[in-house]
Amino acid sequence: MKTLALLGSTGSIGRNVCAVVRQFPERFCLRALAAGRNVELLARQVREFRPELVSVADEAQVESLAALLPPACRVRIVWGEDGLCEVAAFAGAQMTVNAVVGAAGLKPTLAAIQAGRELGLANKETLVMAGSLVMTAAARAGVRLLPIDSEHSAIFQALSAGRRQDLRRLLLTASGGPFRTTSMADLERVTPEAALAHPRWSMGKKISVDSATLMNKGLEVIEARWLFDVPPEKIEVLVHPQSIVHSLVEYQDGAVLAQLGIPDMRLPIACALSWPERLPLEMPRLDLTAARSLDFFAPDPIRFPALALAYAALRAGGASPTVLNAANEVAVAAFLAGKLCFSRIVTLVKKTLEGWRERPGELNLGAILTADAWARQEAARLLPVLSS
Numbered sequence: 001m002k003t004l005a006l007l008g009s010t011g012s013i014g015r016n017v018c019a020v021v022r023q024f025p026e027r028f029c030l031r032a033l034a035a036g037r038n039v040e041l042l043a044r045q046v047r048e049f050r051p052e053l054v055s056v057a058d059e060a061q062v063e064s065l066a067a068l069l070p071p072a073c074r075v076r077i078v079w080g081e082d083g084l085c086e087v088a089a090f091a092g093a094q095m096t097v098n099a100v101v102g103a104a105g106l107k108p109t110l111a112a113i114q115a116g117r118e119l120g121l122a123n124k125e126t127l128v129m130a131g132s133l134v135m136t137a138a139a140r141a142g143v144r145l146l147p148i149d150s151e152h153s154a155i156f157q158a159l160s161a162g163r164r165q166d167l168r169r170l171l172l173t174a175s176g177g178p179f180r181t182t183s184m185a186d187l188e189r190v191t192p193e194a195a196l197a198h199p200r201w202s203m204g205k206k207i208s209v210d211s212a213t214l215m216n217k218g219l220e221v222i223e224a225r226w227l228f229d230v231p232p233e234k235i236e237v238l239v240h241p242q243s244i245v246h247s248l249v250e251y252q253d254g255a256v257l258a259q260l261g262i263p264d265m266r267l268p269i270a271c272a273l274s275w276p277e278r279l280p281l282e283m284p285r286l287d288l289t290a291a292r293s294l295d296f297f298a299p300d301p302i303r304f305p306a307l308a309l310a311y312a313a314l315r316a317g318g319a320s321p322t323v324l325n326a327a328n329e330v331a332v333a334a335f336l337a338g339k340l341c342f343s344r345i346v347t348l349v350k351k352t353l354e355g356w357r358e359r360p361g362e363l364n365l366g367a368i369l370t371a372d373a374w375a376r377q378e379a380a381r382l383l384p385v386l387s388s
């Protein structure tokens with residue numbers, strides 16, 4: 001039995017983790033849960049999985065959650081950033097799964113590592129913001145980090161087939177998102193509703209918009225750089241609309257290894273929870289005759305400038321990826337709130353990055369949080385100019 005702490009249990013990934021646990025009750029046990037504000041779903045999860053500890057976004061939700069639980073329920077309820085970190089480091093769990101969205105995932109990632117928990121990481125923003133810091137901390141603590149992001153799970157699996165020194169490049173696949181064939185002129189007018197309608201995956205709002213701008217792939221390039229310790233010039237992106245080939249690895253002899261599967265997050269989640277064992281997952285199987293064709297294209301840098309911007313931030317180093325991530329979070333929230341048009345999401349990120357001046361000194365957690373706060377303030381300052 002593997003005991004788990006799950007952060008972001010009410011989200012798209014969190015619900016898929018629950019589905020895998022539900023399918024293998026003899027293998028996994030959810031001992032601690034953390035969510036944000038969806039206390040109705042969290043209460044149902046508490047009744048089903050009976051964790052010892054739960055965390056909610058703020059103090060106001062503690063009462064709301066308690067009111068939804070049976071009087072005999074003994075779960076301890078904590079809240080806020082401290083609550084999230086307490087769940088991440090919960091002593092009763094062997095593995096922590098971080099499926100929170102955005103920068104809120106960084107401190108709990110570090111808390112889990114410091115507590116020596118094995119870490120299943122869906123929260124890519126953690127590595128975009130603080131890749132070097134997190135990977136160094138994990139190595140020092142001897143913590144195993146298992147990727148849940150589908151492309152990184154595919155690469156992780158393909159890397160187990162060869163020696164690291166024989167690796168030539170990583171090839172990350174991108175679906176191209178809902179606007180893969182949309183003209184530049186039409187991109188100006190796309191709505192949040194259209195941006196949220198991902199053609200292949202059912203995901204949370206923030207990552208769905210990131211997929212539509214291709215910023216998701218830019219974040220994933222940075223995530224891959226840190227997870228696999230591979231420089232940016234050895235990481236490439238291929239548009240693959242069917243989302244069946246989840247990513248590929250090329251070795252120096254020319255052999256290219258890929259992981260294929262239907263687009264369903266239960267597969268990479270189960271892989272992370274049970275690695276190196278493979279579970280008999282009950283879900284539809286890949287039928288390549290039904291898929292008929294697998295297409296691959298180079299990304300269009302004109303209509304989707306986010307990818308080049310992410311590479312530039314990665315190459316610039318320092319806190320530039322932190323600034324990129326924070327400005328993107330502000331821009332995506334503004335787009336979803338109807339305050340910024342789709343094609344200006346990346347413009348706002350670019351303009352924020354242009355104003356960033358690297359500060360001298362070590363890139364420790366304090367420096368990263370300072371850069372994150374600066375970028376949010378700067379993006380908010382620039383927003384009215386770009387909204388008009």
Ligand SMILES: NC(=O)C1=CN([C@@H]2O[C@H](COP(=O)(O)OP(=O)(O)OC[C@H]3O[C@@H](n4cnc5c(N)ncnc54)[C@H](OP(=O)(O)O)[C@@H]3O)[C@@H](O)[C@H]2O)C=CC1
Nearest residue numbers: 008010011012013035036037038100101104122123203204
């Ligand atoms: N969805 C997917 O298929 C994939 C997602 N990812 C990555 O996984 C992460 C999660 O994505 P996804 O599941 O789609 O996102 P969702 O928006 O669906 O879920 C986010 C979860 O985080 C919780 N949350 C948000 N902010 C806080 C906070 N401040 N404190 C505590 N909990 C918080 C939410 O709680 P509540 O809803 O209760 O407020 C919810 O449980 C992202 O980093 C994403 O990039 C990676 C690959 C695929």
Ligand SMILES: CC(=O)[C@@H](O)[C@H](O)COP(=O)(O)O
Nearest residue numbers: 149150174175176177211216
């Ligand atoms: C499921 C997953 O891992 C997402 O990150 C997905 O890859 C998004 O699709 P895009 O390839 O369109 O960004």
Ligand SMILES: [Mn+2]
Nearest residue numbers: 149150151220
């Ligand atoms: Mn992905």
